[in-house]
Amino acid sequence: MTTDISHHLTEPLLMAYSAGTLPEAFSLVVASHVSLCDECRARLGAYDAVGGAMLEDCGVASLGANAYAETLARIAERPEAPVPPPSADLATFPAPLRDYVGGDLDAVQWRAVGGGVKQAILPTSADASVRLLSIPGGAAMPDHGHRGAELTLVLQGAFHDEDGTFARGDVEVADEHLNHRPVAARGVPCICLAATDAPLRFSGLMPRLAQRFLRI
Amino acid sequence: MTPDVTTRDWSQVLSQIRSHRDQAAFADLFTHFAPRVKAFLLRSGASETLAEECMQEVMATVWQKAHLFDPSRAAASTWIFTIARNRKIDALRKQRQPQPEDLTWGPETEPDQTDVVILQQETEELGRALATLPEKQRDLIERAYFHDLSHSQIAEETGLPLGTIKSRIRLALDRLRHAMRQLDRPK
Ligand SMILES: [Zn+2]
Numbered sequence A: 001m002t003t004d005i006s007h008h009l010t011e012p013l014l015m016a017y018s019a020g021t022l023p024e025a026f027s028l029v030v031a032s033h034v035s036l037c038d039e040c041r042a043r044l045g046a047y048d049a050v051g052g053a054m055l056e057d058c059g060v061a062s063l064g065a066n067a068y069a070e071t072l073a074r075i076a077e078r079p080e081a082p083v084p085p086p087s088a089d090l091a092t093f094p095a096p097l098r099d100y101v102g103g104d105l106d107a108v109q110w111r112a113v114g115g116g117v118k119q120a121i122l123p124t125s126a127d128a129s130v131r132l133l134s135i136p137g138g139a140a141m142p143d144h145g146h147r148g149a150e151l152t153l154v155l156q157g158a159f160h161d162e163d164g165t166f167a168r169g170d171v172e173v174a175d176e177h178l179n180h181r182p183v184a185a186r187g188v189p190c191i192c193l194a195a196t197d198a199p200l201r202f203s204g205l206m207p208r209l210a211q212r213f214l215r216i
Numbered sequence B: 001m002t003p004d005v006t007t008r009d010w011s012q013v014l015s016q017i018r019s020h021r022d023q024a025a026f027a028d029l030f031t032h033f034a035p036r037v038k039a040f041l042l043r044s045g046a047s048e049t050l051a052e053e054c055m056q057e058v059m060a061t062v063w064q065k066a067h068l069f070d071p072s073r074a075a076a077s078t079w080i081f082t083i084a085r086n087r088k089i090d091a092l093r094k095q096r097q098p099q100p101e102d103l104t105w106g107p108e109t110e111p112d113q114t115d116v117v118i119l120q121q122e123t124e125e126l127g128r129a130l131a132t133l134p135e136k137q138r139d140l141i142e143r144a145y146f147h148d149l150s151h152s153q154i155a156e157e158t159g160l161p162l163g164t165i166k167s168r169i170r171l172a173l174d175r176l177r178h179a180m181r182q183l184d185r186p187k
Helices: A011-019 A024-036 A038-056 A067-077 A095-101 A205-214 B010-020 B023-043 B048-064 B076-092 B113-131 B135-146 B151-158 B162-184
Strands: A118-122 A129-135 A144-146 A150-156 A158-161 A164-167 A171-174 A190-196 A200-202
Touching: A011 A024, A011 A038, A011 B135, A024 A038, A024 A095, A024 A129, A024 A150, A024 A190, A038 B023, A038 B076, A038 B113, A038 B135, A067 B023, A067 B048, A095 A118, A150 A164, A158 A190, B010 B023, B010 B048, B010 B076, B010 B113, B023 B048, B023 B076, B048 B076, B135 B162
Parallel strands: none
Antiparallel strands: A118 A129, A129 A190, A144 A200, A150 A171, A150 A190, A158 A164
16 A cells, blocks of 8 residues: 555545445545555544444344345345455556446546546536546646535646645545646646536636536 | 343454354344344434345345455444445435445455454444433434434534534544544554
């Protein structure tokens, strides 16, 4: 696992993921970061432990008359779960993201959106959206503010903005108050996974056009 | 089998299921957890029929995925909670809950017993901390975990402004954090 991650998930995000109240798009970014970050995995484990303690303590419901036999019947219908393949340490994408893409980086169905920027929107529930973005090294993303929350995980390369430098594994948590202008570091394209819960508002004419094409 | 089920070490029972596909152990685990999983689903808004069906699915998954249970990383209740939560999101919200990559351990490696014991003590401590929380704080945490409420929905239900809710959850979690400090540390 990576040890040089310096930008992590916030407590509210970890708790909401644990309680199961996040939109699917945000859960995908959280699960992807946790896959790469031992620290946030341990912090999430603490929230899950709260859930477990609540489960122990939330009372009991009476079961159907044949609940146990019916459960055994369900088990009999299921195949034994295969032992999961060893984690693909060489992959660019962590397992939950590979699930949504149908493979690693080379399987992404990119769509060019101008200026060398490419994106791929991933299918999730409609309450928020998540996309992969590829920004050429040295290029700037359109200037934009947020109407809602935005969660961005870097998977390759790096970008920097007012909040600092974000490299592989780093996650930026932005709310409506941050008006930022991320610039990709020189070198390989910066590949990010970005979830938004409201349309971004870009400032300026060109970006407005980009917004239409980006479907942000 | 131990007659006093409340003092059973469920992580040990689950490890039995993991290592030996022990059906008697599964029956005990079912007796303890199935009624709790169903109560959790009912309190989350599932109908009686849906809660029964989802509970059976959850318990079947517990058997099927027992090989992924690592008692040095999670208590049995924690692990079963995550399975029940995922099922709840699937059934009640019609969404997937993307899961972090599983940490696999080789077929020969066994979890470190020291870690297992420490985790067990921490989990008991956490349970005690939760039990002694002031009623109001406990109520909010319960709502967050069981009723599938976002912070703003909690505000609507209680008529309290969002800022208050956030700081109350914060306060409750700060108290919990003391008990969870060991759990928080990266392994
Ligand atoms: Zn982290």
